[in-house]
Amino acid sequence: GESVGLHLPTLSVQEGDNSIINCAYSNSASDYFIWYKQESGKGPQFIIDIRSNMDKRQGQRVTVLLNKTVKHLSLQIAATQPGDSAVYFCAERPIGGTSYGKLTFGQGTILTVHP
């Protein structure tokens, strides 16, 4: 079942470390996955996306890995900086929806980067 409420998973790292944030998605029919970053008082901000026909995609300091066998998505942040501190959400889009922007969000992980 889903967990709800205020107890989000947390990850604390030191500045300069690499961070790995994990997400288990629910729908094996999803064809598109996105990572969003949400800073306090702001809306979700796009970080990186990946389609289901890929297993890895790299951006600037970020890498997304997709394991469809176990329905697992991860976000790797290299050389984490204090400005990376935020809540990170994974999101998925199921195949066959009529709305391409209808995303199902995960619960979120709080990343705290200590200087």
Place this chain on the structure above:
Amino acid sequence: EPEVTQTPSHQVTQMGQEVILRCVPISNHLYFYWYRQILGQKVEFLVSFYNNEISEKSEIFDDQFSVERPDGSNFTLKIRSTKLEDSAMYFCASTGEFSGANVLTFGAGSRLTVL
């Protein structure tokens, strides 16, 4: 950088009152969305809107909710008779043509508090 703007940033209302949340999507975008986030919980899809009509809605989006694009720039969410459980952060999002832009751009959100 183009952005989605939302007003008001915070609205406090009494239970049973009508509320209208406003959004100005990115100017060349064609698909518009409302999401909500109850404090400490996931971001949840409410409704998508394209070509002046709802293309998809969630079970949350009942008869108390409506959306409208009254002119060429604004996109509104109306809650006819607010309930305590409508208290949440409401995010507007937009995206361009599907073939070119799957990425949703979110606004900073409107916090609704129902007393």
